[in-house]
Amino acid sequence: MTNSNETSPESSEDQAEIEPIETQDAEDGALQERLEPLIDESGIDPLLELQAEADKARDKALRAEAEMQNLRKRAERDVQNAHKFGVERLVQNLLPVLDSLEKAIETSLQAQTPEDDPQLEGLKLCFKLFTDVFEKEGVQMLDPLGQAFDPNVHEALSMIENPDMEPNSVMAVIQKGYRLHERLVRPAMVIVSKPPAGA
Amino acid sequence: MAKIIGIDLGTTNSCVAVLDGGASKIIENSEGDRTTPSVVAYTDDDETLVGQSAKRQAVTNPNNTLFAIKRLIGRQFDDEVVQRDIKMVPYGIVKADNGDAWVKVKDDRLAPPQVSAQILMKMKKTAEDFLGETVTEAVITVPAYFNDSQRQATKDAGRIAGLDVKRIINEPTAAALAYGMDKAPGDSTIAVYDLGGGTFDISVIEIADVDGEK
Numbered sequence: 207m208t209n210s211n212e213t214s215p216e217s218s219e220d221q222a223e224i225e226p227i228e229t230q231d232a233e234d235g236a237l238q239e240r241l242e243p244l245i246d247e248s249g250i251d252p253l254l255e256l257q258a259e260a261d262k263a264r265d266k267a268l269r270a271e272a273e274m275q276n277l278r279k280r281a282e283r284d285v286q287n288a289h290k291f292g293v294e295r296l297v298q299n300l301l302p303v304l305d306s307l308e309k310a311i312e313t314s315l316q317a318q319t320p321e322d323d324p325q326l327e328g329l330k331l332c333f334k335l336f337t338d339v340f341e342k343e344g345v346q347m348l349d350p351l352g353q354a355f356d357p358n359v360h361e362a363l364s365m366i367e368n369p370d371m372e373p374n375s376v377m378a379v380i381q382k383g384y385r386l387h388e389r390l391v392r393p394a395m396v397i398v399s400k401p402p403a404g405a
Numbered sequence: 406m407a408k409i410i411g412i413d414l415g416t417t418n419s420c421v422a423v424l425d426g427g428a429s430k431i432i433e434n435s436e437g438d439r440t441t442p443s444v445v446a447y448t449d450d451d452e453t454l455v456g457q458s459a460k461r462q463a464v465t466n467p468n469n470t471l472f473a474i475k476r477l478i479g480r481q482f483d484d485e486v487v488q489r490d491i492k493m494v495p496y497g498i499v500k501a502d503n504g505d506a507w508v509k510v511k512d513d514r515l516a517p518p519q520v521s522a523q524i525l526m527k528m529k530k531t532a533e534d535f536l537g538e539t540v541t542e543a544v545i546t547v548p549a550y551f552n553d554s555q556r557q558a559t560k561d562a563g564r565i566a567g568l569d570v571k572r573i574i575n576e577p578t579a580a581a582l583a584y585g586m587d588k589a590p591g592d593s594t595i596a597v598y599d600l601g602g603g604t605f606d607i608s609v610i611e612i613a614d615v616d617g618e619k
Contacts, residue, residue: 276537277426291437357446357454357462365465374465389437398465 290344290387297345297391301384304340307333308382340384348383348394350376359383361393368399375399409542409571410532411579414521414559416475417602419443421528423536429583434531441531445523446470447510455527467495469510471520473603478517478562479555482506518562525566543568549575549608577608585612 311333314326337347350360355374360383368377376396383394411429413420418440422431431439436457446459447469454462463470476490482500491498497509507514525545532540547559556573563570577597584595592613599606 279537280535294437355462355465357458361461362464393461400465 291389293343294386294389294391297340297343297384297386301392304333304336305381307336344387345391346385348385349379350383350394350396351379352376355396355398359385359390359393360396362398363395365398365400367402369402371399373399373401407538407541408532408536409544410529410540411544411546412525412528413546413576413579414475414524414528414562415440415443415601416473416604417443419524419528421532423532432531432535434527435534441524441527442472443475443521443524444470444472445474445520453523455523469496471496471508471510474508474517474520475603477506477508478521479551479558480506518558518565521559521562522565525562525568529566529568541567541569542571544572544574545570546574546576546579548604548606549577550606551575575608577606577610581610581612590614 307329311326311329314323314329319326340347348359350356352371353376354372355362355376360376363380366377371377375398376394377399378397379394380397381392381395384391408423411422411424419442420431420440422429424430433439434441434456438457441456442460444456444459444463446454446462446466448454448462448466459470460472463472473490473494477487477498480487481504482498483504484506487498487506499507499509499514501507501514501516505516507516508520525543529540529543543563545559545563547556551559559573560570576599580597580599581595585593592611594609594611597608597610599608
C-alpha cells in the first residue's frame with residue numbers, strides 16, 4: 207500500500223466541500239485499499255463481481271418498485287370496487303322482496319281493487335319508497351318489454367312464435383332485471399319472439 | 406414482469422387464478438364473477454359470445470350454443486362417450502376427416518380445441534384486465550383420466566388462445582398441492598373428491614416429503 211492511498215481519504219475530508227470531484231478518486235482509493243489484498247488471492251477480478259452484484263441488486267429493486275406500483279393501483283381499484291359493489295349481495299337478496307311487493311300490487315289491481323283503497327295505496331307507496339332508495343344507491347331496474355333481446359342483460363326462458371313482433375325481441379318480462387352501477391345483479395327473465403314457422 | 410396464470414378449464418365452469426405475492430388469487434371476470442360458464446355461442450349476427458351471455462341466450466340459439474365441449478376434446482367421433490353425448494346435446498357433433506369428434510356450427514365445422522380456445526381467451530383477458538399487463542404463459546388443469554390425445558388437444562386450445570401452456574397438470578394433483586402446501590411435514594395419503602358440474606371424480610394421492618420438498 208502506498209502512502210498516497212493512506213493519506214488521500216483524510217485529505218478528501220478536508221477538501222470535500224471545496225472539490226467534490228476529488229471525492230470520487232478518494233473513494234476509489236479507499237476501494238482500492240479494500241480490493242488489493244483480494245486481487246492477490248484469487249484470479250477473479252472482484253470489481254467485476256461486485257459490479258455484477260450491484261447490477262443484480264439494482265434490477266431487483268426496480269422490479270420490486272414496479273410490482274409495488276402495480277399492487278398500489280390494484281389496491282386502489284379493489285377499494286373502489288368494494289365501495290361500489292359492497293352492497294351487491296344485499297341488493298341481490300332484497301330483490302325477491304321487491305318482486306313480491308310488485309306482485310302484491312299486480313294482484314290487487316287484477317282483483318279490481320278500487321284505486322283509492324288504503325291497502326293498495328299503502329303497497330304502492332311502499333314500492334315507491336323501496337325503488338327510490340335503490341335508485342339513490344345506483345340500482346337500476348331493467349324492464350325490456352318490446353326491446354331487442356340482449357343476452358348481456360336478459361336471460362331467455364323460451365322462444366315463442368309471434369307474428370306481431372320483430373323476431374328476437376322481448377315479448378314478455380317474467381322477472382325484471384336489476385343493475386348496480388355497471389354490474390348486472392340479475393338479468394331480466396324474458397320470453398323472446400320467434401318468427402312464425404314457414405315465414 | 407409477466408405472470409403465469411392457472412386455469413381450471415371445467416366442463417361447466419372455468420376459473421382463472423394468479424400467484425399474487427405468494428398467495429393464490431382467483432380473478433373476477435368483467436361481470437364480477439369468480440367463475441365463467443364454459444359456454445360458447447355463435448349468434449346469427451356473427452358474434453361470438455362466451456360465458457354468462459352465451460348461457461343466457463341458449464334457448465334462442467340451441468344449435469349454435471356449445472357447452473360441455475370438454476366431453477369431446479381429444480376424442481374420436483366413434484368414442485362411446487361422444488356417441489352418448491350426441492343424443493344429449495342440441496348442437497351437431499360430426500366426424501372430422503381424421504376421425505376426431507368435431508362440432509357443427511352454422512355452416513362450419515369446428516374442432517373442440519377451437520371452441521375451448523374461446524373460453525381460454527376470455528380467461529386470459531380476465532387475467533390481463535386484473536393484472537394490468539399482458540399474459541402469455543399458463544398452466545391448465547385436466548382430469549387425471551385424460552389421455553395423451555385429450556391433453557394435447559387442451560394444449561392446442563391454449564396455443565390457439567395465444568397462451569404458451571407451460572404445464573398440463575391433473576386436477577386432483579392441483580387440489581392436493583394446494584392442500585399440501587401449508588400442511589404438516591412428512592408423508593400423507595389423501596382422497597380428493599371433485600364434485601364438479603359435469604362429473605364427480607375421486608382420486609387417491611400420496612404426498613411424499615423428499616428432503617424437505619414435497
